[in-house]
Amino acid sequence: MRFSASSAALCAALLPGASATIYYAGVAQSSGEFGVWSATSTKGTGLPGRFGVEYQFISTSGVDVMTDQHKVNLHRVAFLLERMCPLSYGLGAKFNETHFDHFKQAIDYITKTKGAYAILDPHNYMRYNDPSSQPFSGSVIGNTSDPTAATTAQFGAFWGELASRFASNEKVIFGLMNEPHDMPSALLLANLQAAIDAIRAAGAPNLIIAPGNAWSGGHYWTKGGAEANSNWIHKLVDPAGNTAIDIHEYLDEDFSGGHTACTQDPAANLAGVTAWLREHKLKAFITEFGGSNTTACTTMLNGILDYMAQNEEYIGWTAWAAGPFWGPNSPCCTDQKQFGSLEPGSKAAGGGPSLYDTVWVPVMQKKVPAKLQWGGLASVKGGELREKP
Incomplete structure (x- = not known):
């Protein structure tokens, strides 16, 4: 689907000019939250889980x-x-140190070995104590x-x-929570402020x-009374x-990222x-x-990436999703068809090309700026732009 003339005009009206800059660009690494789903909503399923068997944070390759x-x-x-x-500890300052060590190794690999930046992403929807039917299970924090x-x-x-353990690593970014939803916005504000x-x-x-409420959806940010x-x-x-806003925005009919068809104009919905x-x-x-490998999705993925590049309010992005445990399954945008993920080397069911081959390489990768920030504290003001050292 191509953008309408009215949408193009709206997009142009929002462009502030040459000062717009993307400082950070990359991909979400999703597999660290795996292994807890229960078809019968049985609390405690997959906890604590076996690292490297039921879940894993990244593939170094x-x-x-x-x-x-x-x-x-x-x-x-x-x-x-x-x-x-x-659960035996409760949410707070006491960690499972073995689990934390696995997580820190992944973050250190990204930030210290590879020299990139890493967002810490508690993938909990502002809920705690029962991830067996996420995103809906568990008690709303607060x-x-x-x-x-x-x-x-x-x-x-x-x-x-968590912050005290990463305070000396200027390449770590604290993503306070993935997709809060169905809670009072006053409570969300209180929780976020307590974290800050x-x-x-x-x-x-x-x-x-x-993040915001209502799944942090950009299209809904000014709605809801x-x-x-x-x-x-x-x-x-x-x-x-040094706080920025965390927005999610899918391009399918209900903004869920569950469907193959891209029908939602990002320029209009992000205005x-x-x-x-x-x-x-x-x-x-x-x-x-994210999006599938249809012609309409290619157009709209280019549209959302161009929109961010052209509007100075946006300083970074991560596409959904790579990760070592997706296999032939897809993280979004395929109506549950097994087209693989954005993970390099992944394949669709039957060995065909994955979303890495059909979406990341021909579309998203081409929009990664040649110059990004590779050193210094991650900041809302950005930093020195240069090609990868």
Whole structure:
């Protein structure tokens, strides 16, 4: 599907000119949250899980290809709160140290061995204690009417501890939570603020990216009446002034990323959140987006990548998704057909070309800027742009 004339005009109206810059570009690494799904919603399924068998954070060879051959400088690495903070401990500052060590090894490989940046991604939907039917299972963090729910203070304690362990690594970015949804926006704001306060109290200057409610969808940012993200998220206070907004935006009919057909015009659907970012002088990442290998999706993927490059409010992106445990399964955009993932070397069912071959290489990789930030603290202001060293 091609953009309409009205959409093109809207996009052009939002372009601020040559100052627009993407500093960080790459891919989401999804497999660290695997292994807990239960067809019968049985709480505790797959916990703690076997590292390297049921879940794994990255494939070093996949990171090598993405970073060395495709010149990306950003990887978003998913993990589960229930593995980092087992149910027997509760959410907070006490970690499963074996699990943390596995996670740190992955982050160190990306940031220290490969010289790229890494987003820490608790893939929990602002819920804790039962990931067996994510994204809907588990108690909403901070819900005082639920006696089984972790508290806002516990969420802050968790982030304070995690931040203290990565505070000296300027290439680590703190993604506060993946896709909060179906909760009061006032509670989301309180949870996010508790995390920011704890991170800065831990002495960590790192870039923070804060999500919105309603799955953090850019298309819905200014909708929802009093609960709209546009009424709340700009109220976050960061004494370091180093917090950006975390947006997700899929291109299919219901914005879920579940369907093959791309039907949603990104320029039109992002206009509201872009105007809101500009109004409040905020920057943003789009850390999840994707599409299938149809002609319409190719057009719209080019459209969303160009839109970010042309609007200075956007400073980074990660495409959904690579990861070592997808096999022939697809992370998005295929109506559950097995077309593989964005993981280098992956194959579709039957050995055919994967989304890496049909979407990443011919479309997304070509939009990775030749010059990105490769050194210094990740920041909403960006840093020196250069080709990969």
